[in-house]
Amino acid sequence: MRMPAPDETVIARREAIAADLSRIVAADAVILPEDERRAYESDGLTAYRQLPLLVVLPSTTAEVAAVLRYCQKEGVKVVPRGAGTSLSGGALPLADGIILGLGKFNRVLEVDYDNRCAVVQPGVTNLGITTAVQGRGFYYAPDPSSQIACTIGGNVAENSGGVHCLKYGLTTNNVLGIEMVLINGEVLRLGGKHMDAEGYDLLGVMIGSEGLLGVVTEVTVRILPKPTTARAVLMGFPSNGSAGDCVAAIIGAGIIPGGMEMMDKPAIHAAEAFVHAGYPLDVEALLIVELDGPPAEVDHLIERVEAIGRANSAVSCRVSNSEAERMVFWAGRKAAFPAVGRISPDYYCVDPTIPRKRLADVLERMTQIATKHGLRVANVFHAGDGNLHPLILYDANKPGELDAAEQVGSEIMSYCVEVGGVLTGEHGVGVEKRDLMSTMFTEDDLNQQLRVKCAFDPDGLLNPGKQFPQLHRCAELGRLHIHHGQVPHPGIERL
Amino acid sequence: MTHFRPKDEVELVGIVQQALATEEPMELVAGGSKRSLGRPMQLPHVLDLSGFCGVQVYEPEELILTVGAATPMAEIERTLAGAHQMLAFEPGDWRALLGTADKTQTLGGVLSCNIAGPRRIRQGAARDHLLGFHGVSGRGESFKAGGKVVKNVTGYDLCKLMAGSYGTLAALTEVTVKVLPYPEATRTVALKGLAVDAAVKAMIQAVGSSHELGGAAHLPAVLSPTGAAMTVVRVEGPVPSVEARAVALRDELSGFGAAEIIDNDASLPLWQTFRDIMPLASPADAAIWRVSIAPTDAPALVDTLSRALDLRYFLDWGGGLLWLAVTGASDGGATAIRSAIKSGHATLIRGGDGLRAAVPVFQPQNPTVAALARRVKDSFDPERIFNRGRMYGDV
Numbered sequence: 001m002r003m004p005a006p007d008e009t010v011i012a013r014r015e016a017i018a019a020d021l022s023r024i025v026a027a028d029a030v031i032l033p034e035d036e037r038r039a040y041e042s043d044g045l046t047a048y049r050q051l052p053l054l055v056v057l058p059s060t061t062a063e064v065a066a067v068l069r070y071c072q073k074e075g076v077k078v079v080p081r082g083a084g085t086s087l088s089g090g091a092l093p094l095a096d097g098i099i100l101g102l103g104k105f106n107r108v109l110e111v112d113y114d115n116r117c118a119v120v121q122p123g124v125t126n127l128g129i130t131t132a133v134q135g136r137g138f139y140y141a142p143d144p145s146s147q148i149a150c151t152i153g154g155n156v157a158e159n160s161g162g163v164h165c166l167k168y169g170l171t172t173n174n175v176l177g178i179e180m181v182l183i184n185g186e187v188l189r190l191g192g193k194h195m196d197a198e199g200y201d202l203l204g205v206m207i208g209s210e211g212l213l214g215v216v217t218e219v220t221v222r223i224l225p226k227p228t229t230a231r232a233v234l235m236g237f238p239s240n241g242s243a244g245d246c247v248a249a250i251i252g253a254g255i256i257p258g259g260m261e262m263m264d265k266p267a268i269h270a271a272e273a274f275v276h277a278g279y280p281l282d283v284e285a286l287l288i289v290e291l292d293g294p295p296a297e298v299d300h301l302i303e304r305v306e307a308i309g310r311a312n313s314a315v316s317c318r319v320s321n322s323e324a325e326r327m328v329f330w331a332g333r334k335a336a337f338p339a340v341g342r343i344s345p346d347y348y349c350v351d352p353t354i355p356r357k358r359l360a361d362v363l364e365r366m367t368q369i370a371t372k373h374g375l376r377v378a379n380v381f382h383a384g385d386g387n388l389h390p391l392i393l394y395d396a397n398k399p400g401e402l403d404a405a406e407q408v409g410s411e412i413m414s415y416c417v418e419v420g421g422v423l424t425g426e427h428g429v430g431v432e433k434r435d436l437m438s439t440m441f442t443e444d445d446l447n448q449q450l451r452v453k454c455a456f457d458p459d460g461l462l463n464p465g466k467q468f469p470q471l472h473r474c475a476e477l478g479r480l481h482i483h484h485g486q487v488p489h490p491g492i493e494r495l
Numbered sequence: 496m497t498h499f500r501p502k503d504e505v506e507l508v509g510i511v512q513q514a515l516a517t518e519e520p521m522e523l524v525a526g527g528s529k530r531s532l533g534r535p536m537q538l539p540h541v542l543d544l545s546g547f548c549g550v551q552v553y554e555p556e557e558l559i560l561t562v563g564a565a566t567p568m569a570e571i572e573r574t575l576a577g578a579h580q581m582l583a584f585e586p587g588d589w590r591a592l593l594g595t596a597d598k599t600q601t602l603g604g605v606l607s608c609n610i611a612g613p614r615r616i617r618q619g620a621a622r623d624h625l626l627g628f629h630g631v632s633g634r635g636e637s638f639k640a641g642g643k644v645v646k647n648v649t650g651y652d653l654c655k656l657m658a659g660s661y662g663t664l665a666a667l668t669e670v671t672v673k674v675l676p677y678p679e680a681t682r683t684v685a686l687k688g689l690a691v692d693a694a695v696k697a698m699i700q701a702v703g704s705s706h707e708l709g710g711a712a713h714l715p716a717v718l719s720p721t722g723a724a725m726t727v728v729r730v731e732g733p734v735p736s737v738e739a740r741a742v743a744l745r746d747e748l749s750g751f752g753a754a755e756i757i758d759n760d761a762s763l764p765l766w767q768t769f770r771d772i773m774p775l776a777s778p779a780d781a782a783i784w785r786v787s788i789a790p791t792d793a794p795a796l797v798d799t800l801s802r803a804l805d806l807r808y809f810l811d812w813g814g815g816l817l818w819l820a821v822t823g824a825s826d827g828g829a830t831a832i833r834s835a836i837k838s839g840h841a842t843l844i845r846g847g848d849g850l851r852a853a854v855p856v857f858q859p860q861n862p863t864v865a866a867l868a869r870r871v872k873d874s875f876d877p878e879r880i881f882n883r884g885r886m887y888g889d890v
Contacts, residue, residue, distance in 0.1 A: 114699045115789045115815075137705070159648045166645065172652065173623050186863045193789035195615060195815050197659065198840035198858040199886065200868050201622055204655020208648050225705045248556040254579055254676030293707055294743075297736030353644040355557050385646040386557070422642040423649045433649070440649060441639070448638045449651045451874035455867065467650070480515065480634060480877060 001048055001089075001431055003465045006096040010076055011053060017076060018054050021098075024066045029104075031055035040099045043084040043091040044146070045432055047348070047402060052079065052093030059104045061179060061187060061217040067100065068215065069185030077461050078183070080211040082123065082154030085146040087349065088430030090158060090210045090466060097464075100215060102153050108132045109218070115193045117176055119220045122153025126160070129221060138223040141168035144426070145334070153216050159208030161426035163259040166384035167292075168224070170426070172207040179218035180206060183457045193220060205452065210428050211463040213456040227292035230258060231302050232329045235309040236283030236316035240264060241360035243285035246312035247383045248356060250289065253308060255301055258292035260384035261333050264363065267340065267378040267391070271332035274339035279332050280316045287314075287383065288329055336380045337391065344376070344393035346402075350409040350432075354421035356386040362419060366390055369411045373404040377412075387425035388416070414439050429467045437469050446470075451477050500543040504629070504637050504668050510542065511635035511666070511880060520883040523662035525565035526599030528590050529608060533661050533885040534856050535848040542881075544603065547668045550574050558645050559626065560674050564603030564667035571602050575674055583675040584620050585612030587770040593845060594779060603667045609659030612770035613710035613729065616702060616812050622658035624673045630657070630665035633876020643671045656871065662882045663890055664875040678709070678731035682741035683757035683765060686726040686748060691715070692794040694726040695814040697751045699790060701728040702813040704747060706740040710766055711813035718774040718807055726751075729766060772818055772844075774809050781807075781820035782827030782846045788839035790814030796835055803831040829854035857886050 010017070018032045031037055032054060041049045053076070058064045071078050077097030084091050093099050105121035111133055112118070118129055118140070126147040129140040143162035144150055150160065156178065161170045168174070177191030190203040197203055206213055237243040243262055250257065263271065263286045272279045279286055289305050291298045302319055309317050320326035332339070340347050354362050363379060370377040370392065381388045390412055394405040413423050413433065417440050423433045437446060446468060453460070454474035464471060499521070501507040514521055521540035524530060525547075547563040550570065554560075555578035562571065568588070575581050586605040590596045611620035627641030640653035656664060686697055694713040702708045710729030719725050728748075730740040745754040757765065768774060775783055788796060793814040800806060805823045810816065821828035827850045832841045840858035843851060860868065865887070872879075872890045884890075 113703060114791045116703060161646060169619065169623065173619050188863050188867065192838050194787040194839040195812060196609065196620055196787050199860055200871055201655040201659050202867060204622055205651055205653065208652050225703055228705045251558065252556045254679065256676065294705065294736055294740050296739035297732055300733050300735045353646045355644060357557065386644055387646045421644055422647040425646040426648055428648055429650065444636045444638045445640065448632060452651055452653065452871060455870035455874045478877065
């Protein structure tokens with residue numbers, strides 16, 4: 001992975017910059033010693049490591065603004081960081097850039113049940129929001145699997161999803177407002193407790209911008225009344241194709257389940273051996289369909305889903321009759337990653353989304369790709385929205401296997417784009433998929449995105465090296481190529 | 496004035512390049528049903544996008560629909576109805592309100608104005624359903640963003656910027672939207688005769704319940720067909736579900752008076768009147784405002800404005816959306832309305848050219864946000880070729 005060449009003059013000024021920043025934030029909020037910086041050298045994509053120039057941990061919006069203003073003035077790059085759980089290297093440090101850690105922004109500022117929202121600081125964990133509101137029967141809907149640790153600020157940066165997002169949406173559909181700071185230190189409020197933006201939806205473009213546009217210092221999220229009931233159906237299928245058909249039939253019947261997860265045979269066996277959830281082992285694919293909502297609806301729909309499963313050649317079918325049983329159904333799926341970790345020393349996970357009708361074909365191709373590189377793949381995936389999570393199994397101690405795993409991931413993602421899908425459904429581009437962006441976008445597509453970046457961060461100081469395969473100067477991108485006085489298409493129809 | 500009607504993206508790029516060369520801006524239109532939204536413009540050219548029309552891909556089981564951006568809404572609705580699906584954000588048909596009943600409403604127009612109906616509280620607005628698009632920027636470059644699947648975080652979410660940009664950033668040629676199943680059944684629980692503060696309390700209680708509300712609106716007595724104020728909440732879903740939830744809501748709301756359950760067939764037209772802003776369509780000379788606020792702010796705002804202005808109103812989105820019809824105020828009520836809003840914003844949806852030129856149609860922005868918005872406009876359309884001045888003087 002090639003990152004932008006570090007600016008040696010900035011690195012040479014490390015101690016002077018630390019001293020300057022110590023006058024902006026508390027002295028103990030600037031981390032200089034190498035052993036302490038090491039804690040920040042990686043995020044959830046642990047294959048990549050880099051010691052940051054410095055780590056700065058501001059406590060207030062005013063401090064964030066002052067730090068960013070300083071960095072713009074001094075030409076110092078900034079990598080914002082929440083809990084560092086990104087799976088795409090979004091928080092990977094730069095040798096010549098500071099890590100701006102938002103961990104001290106950890107308070108729930110207000111819960112407004114009447115307006116069904118909560119105002120929180122960006123360092124509050126995803127689950128922390130639900131914890132703060134569940135006493136009154138509310139919750140925050142997006143539930144990425146890292147929800148115990150990941151922060152809402154990171155969720156905003158990555159537009160995080162989770163198993164329930166087909167029905168309840170991603171982060172972008174559940175955030176009403178933010179306070180944010182631009183690289184020039186200007187503080188903005190976008191949105192609030194009302195439901196829509198005035199003017200351009202700048203909030204919408206900030207969500208999922210992977211820390212390249214600004215630093216979020218406060219978030220107003222929508223909270224929802226918790227569904228009264230949830231029940232799940234566990235169905236086994238003789239082929240991936242028939243499981244895929246069942247998913248299509250459920251949605252075709254007008255049913256949008258709260259969650260709909262699929263596992264292939266290697267994932268089923270790994271999970272069963274790990275948690276003993278009672279999964280059938282003689283099937284090729286397993287589907288967990290969860291219906292949530294009012295009891296009358298859940299009971300009605302669960303029967304329909306069962307019938308659809310049988311009509312689509314489900315060879316086994318169990319309906320949860322208690323909360324304990326429902327949790328057992330989920331236990332295997334939720335433990336799929338660590339379970340795979342038991343059958344392989346290492347695994348690498350990517351998250352492309354495909355049109356679901358291509359599922360059987362894509363799974364077969366994945367096996368071919370992995371086999372070609374001498375590796376294996378286990379699959380868990382968000383079946384409802386076509387978001388795949390192939391776990392590519394490898395051994396980092398064997399020379400060349402990490403490279404092979406990355407190559408398998410890259411070929412899988414490229415194939416997913418080829419069949420009409422996208423590179424990433426929820427993990428983000430980061431450094432991981434940066435160089436694949438051109439499989440999905442033309443140069444003009446990417447240049448337009450870069451110009452939006454320039455509107456927020458004209459010097460390219462926020463999280464450079466992420467998301468875009470090339471660095472550009474904003475002045476070049478802004479130049480118009482027009483031929484003055486020439487009429488390019490004189491024959492165009494005029495009415 | 497020249498009227499350009501490109502038949503494909505190549506021609507469209509040529510037209511925009513030519514407009515850049517001559518530095519002459521143009522007004523983007525398709526069906527023409529919403530030309531009176533925004534600030535009045537006197538631009539030398541019209542860019543008619545109606546040629547970008549027709550269903551390209553509809554895959555009900557993938558929950559996606561890809562169409563030419565100027566595909567008429569009637570065609571979209573007909574297509575989706577064939578598979579019992581819908582645009583879940585419930586976009587209104589504002590033609591009666593805007594006096595453009597003879598024009599065609601297109602999906603591109605609905606998305607560009609980010610229109611959403613009563614189901615907004617549960618399913619989001621147009622912005623939440625636009626998955627991807629193709630278009631031509633004001634730089635004369637063809638580009639795309641987003642994708643054709645329901646879950647995607649690859650690249651910046653430029654779809655959000657397109658929704659609600661009133662054609663000031665790009666000319667949309669193709670759009671992909673998320674579609675959802677049409678509910679099997681609908682029930683409405685109606686309370687009668689509530690004053691606005693009680694009505695908002697009732698809606699807050701209902702929307703905050705676990706009954707998954709798909710609408711909550713309040714129509715004061717003066718606008719109500721029954722002569723008594725109506726506070727209505729909607730549940731949608733399978734028959735056994737809506738029946739159980741409607742009964743539960745009726746019982747839970749009994750503290751606000753006797754509630755009536757309205758059946759499926761009577762519910763559908765009732766919610767359509769809210770969706771289409773029909774209660775305020777006439778008289779045609781009233782200024783119409785759309786005010787987006789936190790629901791709990793609604794009663795005090797209505798109270799303040801009712802003293803200051805000659806107005807009629809109704810509430811949607813559980814109190815979070817206030818629709819106003821103002822008569823007799825020289826500024827259409829702009830000063831009174833905007834100074835009374837604590838947090839949120841007001842948009843002038845209907846008013847004569849004179850009024851829309853005299854008062855800001857869109858809520859004036861904080862200077863920092865306005866400057867950022869200008870830079871975003873620059874990034875797509877540096878020469879202000881598209882819909883110059885439609886949203887703000889310089890955007």
